[in-house]
Amino acid sequence: MGLACSVDEGSDLYKVILAFLLVVAVSVLAKDPKAKGTSKIDIDLSRMSSTMVFAQVNQMVTTPQKFVGMRIKMKGVFSSYYDNETDQRFYGCVIADALACCSQGLAFSLAKPRKFPDEYPAEGETIVIIGYFDNVKEESGESYPIIRHAEILKE
Amino acid sequence: MPELVEKLSFYLDFPFVRYAIVVGVLVSLCSSLLGVTLVLKRYSYIGDGLSHVAFGALAIAAVLKVTNNMLLILPVTVAVAVLLLCTGRNARIKGDAAIAMVSVGALAIGYLLMNIFSTSANISGDVCTTLFGSTSILTLKIEEVYLCVVLSCVVLLTFVLFYHKIFAITFDENFARATGVNTTLFNLMIAVIVAVIIVLAMNLVGALLVSALVVFPALSAMRVFKSFFSVTVAAAIISVVCSLIGIVIAILAGTPVGSTIVAADIVAFCLFYGVSLFRGRGV
Structure with a gap:
């Protein structure tokens, strides 16, 4: 018992x-x-005014080490660029301003790759993306910020 | 309204917004104090000329890849301010002609250098931000904030300590000289302070709108108040309030910071002008 x-x-x-x-x-x-x-979401850029987004993205570009690993939500227009030298296509979410001089944007790479251009939004279409901020260092020593493991919420 | 307060409170959590407010208040305070003297001495347009010189120096600093561009901008602007304010009477090219020449010359050379020796992928963005201060105050680094605080304190302290001498030189330089005031020294001091304020104010409203920070608060205060002391105090209050309102509206509505502050200054001028008309004093 x-x-x-x-x-x-x-x-x-x-x-x-x-x-x-x-x-x-x-x-x-x-x-x-x-x-x-x-x-x-650590930083929700989609809730901010364009002036605030410009300033916040500027902070992220100038001091990327503070933001690496943070989950970012961003609303902007879809843009893509093909680099002949590296044979790579880069995708970006751009926040344009009225004068088109102070546009700010971040590159992104999708968590689930899609075929370009069929499965991507049209150039200039408004998108909302969520992903993790990272700072890519190239062999040349230069670095650029990117949103990794991104998903497009709205197309 | 509660939504706006909530949004503002959310934005105030960001350090760069707090830096912008601190720098905005200090720069607008300093510029308005000297603005009264400059308006009364008929040097209203010197802010514009010196800010263009600062823009030219900024372009040279960018081309030379100077890390701390303040090391080049400040001495160049101070030197030109001294040339314009202290040797104006004895120079071959005098007053407004000298200011106009320096102003457009520096602006053109600055833009030319930025185009030929491009160091940035976004020249139009750099020029737009420098000339119109669209967002530059929201992109300040902590070192720049400290520098601004120190320089602003020096300017304020100098103004308070030498208030009576500045007052004497502003109204009647010949009389001040006759009573033993070293007018050359104090004109030099005013030139240096004006140059420092212009360089600081460029971050707030941009090179093209700096004159507004110098001129509008002083002119608004002069509509209603008549003594040098009351005009100076009123100009300082108007300038600080307009800058705060401008910064808050800019971050809430997403408008360019510099032009929003100047728009607030214009509204204040119209209000004070209206008050002066109502009181029967006119312009």
Whole structure:
């Protein structure tokens, strides 16, 4: 009886520990900004005025190390550019201004690659993207900011 | 309204917005103080001339890839301010002609250099930001904020300490000289301070709109107040309030910061002009 009771208690304890580990795992995953499926946005540029977006993107471009790994949401117009030297196409989300002189934008790469141009929005079409900010360092020593693992929410 | 307050509170969490407000208040305060003296000495347009010189120096700094462009802009602007304000009477090319020549010359050379020796992929953006201050105050680095705070404190302290001498030189330079005031020294001091303010104000409203910060608050205050002291105090308050309103509207509505501040100054001038008409004083 005493032993049986211990086995039951041990089994309950095992369940409690399993449940505890599950809760910890869920909470850790929820706190991990790179965990898939999380809705946490670190910087929501789509909520900001164009002046604020310009200033914020400027901060991200001039001091990228402060923003690497942050989940960014951004609203702008779709733009693409083909680089002959590297044989690569770059995609960007651009926030244009009325005079077209102080436009700001960030390059992005999709989490699930698509075929260009069929599966991409048309040039100049308004898009909302969400992804993780990164600073790519090239062999030449130069670096450029990019939003990685991006998804296009609205086309 | 609660939505706007919530949005403003959200924006105030960003350090660069707080830096912009601090620098905006200090620069507008300094520029309005000296603005009264410059308007009364008939040097209203010197702000425009010196800001164009600062633009030219900025272009040279960009071409030479000077990391801290302030090291070049400030000395060049101070030198030209001293030339214009201190040797104006003895120079062969005098007053407004000298200012006009320096102003357009520096602007043209600056734009030419930026085009020929392009160091940026977005020249039009750089020119637009420098000339119209579209967002430059929101892109300040912390070192620039500290520099602005230090220079503003020096300007304010100098103005307060030498208030009586500046007052004497502003109204009657010959009389001030006759009473033993070293007018050459104080004119030199005013020239240096004006140059420092112009360079600082370029970050706030851009090179083309600097004159507005110098002229509008002083002219608005002169519509209603009549003594040098009351005009100076009123100009300082008007300038600070207009800058704050301009910055807040610009970040909330997404309008260019410099021109929004100047628009606020124009509205203030119209209000004060209206008050002066209402009180029967006229222009």
